[in-house]
Amino acid sequence: MRVIYRLKHLLHRSRRRERYALLEELLRNQALTREQLLAKQRHDLSAIVRHAYEQTPFYREKYAEADVHAARGLPILHKDEVIRHRDRLVAADFDRSALKIGNTGGSTGKPVSFYYDAFKGELMRAGMARSYMWAGWKPGEKILNFWGARQDIKGGHGFGQRVNAYIAAEKTIGAYEYTEADLRGWAATIASYRPVLLQGYASILAELARYVIDRNMPMPATLRGVFSTAEVLYGWQRELMERAFGCKVFNQYGSREVPNIACECRHGNLHVFTDMVYLESVKIEHEHRLIVTSLTNRAMPFIRYEIGDSGRLKEGECACGSPFPLMEIGLCRSNDLIRTRGGKCFYPSYFIHLLDGLEGIAQYQFVQREPDKITLNLVASGRLRSETANALGERIRREVDAGMALEVVYVDEIKRTASGKHRFVISQLAG
C-alpha cells in the first residue's frame, strides 16, 4: 500500500508543481524567528501597498491624501466599497478576462464577489497544507471534506474526476442538506475511506459527531485531526468532535477573499500567518474589529479590509514553539448579537446554552426581528411541554430583558445561508 501512496503522491506533485513549491517556501518561513518574520511582513506590506497604489485606480484615489510610503494609518477598506468598486480594485498589470470570480456567502450580511487568479488558489491550498501538517498530516495522505457550500462542489462524477480525486488523496462530500441516512452514510465513508484528516463546517462536523457518539460507531485509528472551518467553532462542538473522532480539532480562520489568516496549533492557540497576512485589531463602536491585509493577492489587493469579524491580537509565546504570533477570535459576528432596548448585547453562546438538557431537538435558531421579541425556530420530534416553554420565556425576561418576549415556532427545517452555514442566532434588527 505504501508504494501506491508514494506513486500517487509523486503524480500529484508533478501535476501541482507550483503548489508544492509554495508549500516548501511556507515551510521555510515557519522556520524563521519571530523577528525575521515581522521584518519580512513589513517588507511585504509596503510592497503590496505600493503595488495597489500604482496599479489600481481605486487605491490611487482612496490613498490620494495618505502617506503610502508609511503603509500605516491608511484608510480602512469596507465591504460596501469592494461591492461598489470591484472592477476598479483589479490591478492593471493583470488581464481581467483571465481572472475568475469568487463569492463570499454573505454570512455577515453582505455577499462580496471578487476576482482571483490561479496563483491565489494554489497559495491557499499550500497554506492549508502547512496547517494540516501541524496535525501530523503529510502531503499525499487522505483528507475527507464535508462541504456546506453548494457553489464549491463541482457537478459530475466522471472517470476523470474520480482519477483526480484519487491522485489528490482527497474526497469531498456535499453536505449542504442532509438527512439521518446521509449521516449514517458519511460515518460509513469515514470508516471505509480511512482518512487522516476530516475537514468541514463546524456545524456539520458536530452533527456528524453527535450521530457517531449516539450510535457508538468506531472511527478509524488513521484520524489525526479535524479541521473546522468557515463557521464560528463553539466549545461544545469541539468536545463532540474530539470525543467522536478520537483526535484533536484545529480551528482555521480565513475567508474566501482573504484565506489563511490563522490556524490553531496542537496547544489550541490561534497563530497568525504573518507571511500571508497583516492583521490588526481596531476598536470600532465598542468592538475589537479585525482588519486584514493580504500580503500576497496582487490581482485584486485587499488592504486594511474590514472582514466582519471581531477579535484581538495576543502577546506572548506558545509552548508549541511556532514563531507566528497569537490571536483570539471573537465568538460572534456583529449580526449574531441579540440586543435589548436598554442597549445590552448578548452573545450567541448565551442562547445556545438555554436549550441545554432539552431532549428531542434536532435543530434550532434564535431570530430577533424586533427589539422586544425573540423567535425560537425549532425542528423537534415533538412540541416542548408548556411548562418548559414558559420557563424558557421567564428565564429570558429575567436574564436578558424584562420586556423581551419569546415566541416558539415549530418548523420542518431551518435553511442554511447561501454558503451552507448554519447560524444558531441571527439578528435582523434594522440598523
Ligand SMILES: [Zn+2]
Ligand atoms: Zn502554538
